[in-house]
Amino acid sequence: MTVIRLTDVRKTYAMGSLEVEALRGLSATIEVGEYVAVVGPSGSGKSTLMHIIGCLDVPTSGEYLLDGTDVATMDETQLAAVRNRKVGFVFQQFNLLPSLSALRNVELPLVYAGMGRAERRERAAEALRRVGLADRVEHRPGELSGGQQQRVAVARALVTEPALILADEPTGNLDSTSTSDILALFDELHEMGRTLVLITHEPEVARRAERTLQIHDGALVEPVPA
């Protein structure tokens, strides 16, 4: 089964009077259970690709099927629902809400999904347990280390059981110990059959993935076999 099918995707930004083409007819397919790294130098269109894959933005032209749903022509409200149900995000800056406990942070996507409180708490606690933070549920992000914060973020990405976990430079702000910690966690998720897309510019991080998509100037360079 295919989770991501991108067909001739183009994205053009207007920078003042100048039109910048960030993606120039990119096509790619990612199957269920794959662990894929997207690599490329900065300015290559990596971030734009991540936004489109994550349904944070829509392509200017081309087709994008996420888990069988055509999302290329959706409006903001429909995209919000797709993001909520099908995508789990892990960001470089963790993006946890500092005033909320770890549990409440993990709960957040379920709140927007409209789930009842009791079930929500149970699932959030379960997700935190899975990332090894069962004893930190009531801690706030400020009371946790960088690695722990990123694990909370991973728990938040997991909690909705999404079709895709999308990580944007997840180790960019972490020291080497925490980095291997998080990468080990990704390996585990991969073994559990999760579909993972990891965007990075670090080759040693990309090497952990099964497959690497090399992007350059808005298009894929010849796929490198794992």
Add this chain to the structure above:
Amino acid sequence: MNWTETFRTGGEAIRTHRLRSALTMLGIVIGISSVIVTVGLGLGAQNEVRNQIDSLGSNLLIVSPGSSTDGSGMRGGFGSGSTLTLEDADAIADDEVAPDVEKVAPVVTSFASLVNGTTNWSSQTVGATTDWSEVRKRELSTGRFFTDEEVTSAAPVVVLGADTASELFAVGNPVGQRVTVDGTPMTVIGVLAPSGASSTEASEDDLALMPLTTAKRLSGSTSSSVSTIYVQAASQEALSAAYQEIHALLSNLHGIDAQSGMQADFSINTQDSLIETANATNRTLTILLGGVAAISLLVGGIGVMNIMLVSVTERVREIGLRKALGATPRLIRRQFLVEAGVLGTAGGVVGVALGIGTAVVLPRFIDQSVDVSASATATAIGVALLLGVGFGVYPAGRAAKLTPIDALRSE
């Protein structure tokens, strides 16, 4: 996401930014409390006037003599003449002529010095008939009123006002004691209960009440003129009918021909007309102060908008994250509206509390009561909620419009 969750999220945001939330509320708090206090001051002044005028008696019409013209052609003001007589009073009391009149109390007023042994005191003397107490709604704290027989016989008896009694008789019960009124010895037969309100001219509690005939004899007057005729109408509704009847009757008796432009030599005031006059100034002042308070409310509302805009700008990342996690623009707008509404309402509640507190404390420092009405309080809180939501619409719209990428990208 349901409303409970929206309110919970809003509450979390407000708690997270305590100082800012408090400052946002401050404008509303000041606006609402000043509205409560100014409206309360206006109401207090109006109620005070009403109480004073009500204390004159209920359903009361006050007939005063018109202007007098002395030998040199100098005209005095209203009330200076002696155009009203006991015959006028008797005519008004006639059920055939004035069916809407319940009771009539003509009075003659003067000033006299009262002496009890070595204590002397100068006060107003009021000569009245037995209906006076009912028309003027006055009661006794001790003793009795004079009787019809005592009025007929011009008995030397006197009922003292509460203040007068305490001036003349510092200790002991004045009833049964003797006082000398302008040289005439009289027996004190009763003391009036305090009226609870002071009129602007003379205290309603400093007077010596005696039979009208006694007062006439005291002043050596043989005329039947009276100072004022108090008339009690049969009911509140009958006031204006009674007014018409008295006016027509007195015009007829005094030979006043309104058609030929003759001025009436008497005037009739109702409590309502007195209240109306007194309230006109109060109302102007209340509107003025209320207007100032309303402007401060408006400024408070703009303060809410200002801080909500700052809040949206500062929380761009949070908004972006929430959107990435599945919040729709609608939910984001709703969340910010709820925050603004909660801040506004909280400001309203605190403002009402502050206003009521001021209303309790203020009368201890200034001679003016502040009456807080329940409807004004409820309105104030409603207005505060509307202000919060109303001025939150624009910032909330801005938040809803942010795209998740821009929001997440900003550092």
